[in-house]
Amino acid sequence: MNDDQSRKRLGRGLAALLGEIDKNPDEAAVQPDGQVPLDAIAHNKRNPRRSFSEDDLDNLARSIQQHGLVQPIVVRPLVGHTQRYEIIAGERRWRAAQKAGLAQVPVILRDVNDRTALELAIVENVQRSDLNPVEEALGYQQLIEDHNYTQADLGQVIGKSRSYVANTLRLLKLPDIVRDMLVDGQLSAGHARALITVQDPVALAQRIVEEGLSVRQAEAIAQGTAEEGETEPAEKAPKPEKDADTRALEKLLADVIGLKVAINHKPKGGELRIGYKSLEQLDDLCRRLKG
Known part of the structure; x- marks a missing residue:
């Protein structure tokens, strides 16, 4: 089976491989393959x-003491050992x-190789939102570096966009x-994405935490649209008003692509700016530009 076939199989057969472990505890429990001694299981x-x-962990332990372990642990045989398993x-x-x-x-016992075990571990954790953003990124990087995944491959497997x-x-x-x-947990993934392009991400990160800034506020600061002691409207020189032809062309392009368009003429040439509010809008624009 080649890599492409394996990735497609993983995307289609994830629930079967994991025994549908992403079900809610209130739903019918998955039938395990059996009981094994806890000390026969090693972490991955x-x-x-x-x-x-x-x-x-303490809260979950108390729940287990009261109700038992509702969801089985998914394991594979531990290489080089008899009756030993790896999570x-x-x-x-x-x-x-x-x-x-x-x-x-x-x-639930699954006999899979290292690559598939890593894929399943990442997907299961992403589905449960158990990974912090850095752990998630490191998992993706490991699949890319160790198993030649592309970003598009990963998006297909985990059910996210490229x-x-x-x-x-x-x-x-x-x-x-x-x-x-x-x-x-002091910063969210949204906050962190806003920090990627700023000149001093540490200073802005500390400001976000100290002032309790929202993601939107952090993005505005990162884009230079909000600054402390804002007096910009009075200080900025008024922009020259665009002629009717330019405004009409902006409206025509905006109607065609469904996004805000700005045309700025310069002494030599000019620039065309297209604004988008989400990564989905950007993806859609890229697909349309590619024909």
Whole structure:
């Protein structure tokens, strides 16, 4: 099976491979393949998830003590060992089961290779929103570097747009201190994306946290449309009014593409600006420009 066929299979057969583990706990529980000793299960060193809240684990452990482990842990045979298993998905449940004092846990056994195990771990965590943005980006980078995935391939597998994957990967360009704030939850992914293009992302990140700025406010500052002590309207020279022909052409183009259009004439040539409000609008424009 070539890489392309494998990726398509993963996209179509994810629920089957994972045993539909993304079901809500209130829905019918998936039938596990059996019970195995908890100490026969090892964590996956390639698991993209690195952060586990102790409070979250304690809460889950109490729930497990009361109701049992509702969702089985997805495992694969541990290479070179007999009756030993490595986690594909469910490390949080495994850690909580240890806290709850369980001796055995239900598992779903899948015999898959390293690449598929990593793919499944990433997809399962993305579906559950269990990864912080940095962990998600590192997982995508690992698939790209280790298994020759393109951004478009990843988008298809995880059910996201290519631009979503690209913007998530761009978070890895941020300074370590900003990435730490992102991991700690002080910044959201939206805040972080606004920081990527600014000259001093650390200073703006600290300002976002200190002032409790929204993503929209952070984006406005990053784009230079809002500054402290704003007196810009009085200080800026008025823009020359556009002639009727230019305004008519802007309206014509805007009607055709469905986005705001601005035409600015200069002594030599000029520029055409197209504004978009979302990455989906940008994707749509790119598809239309490609014919």
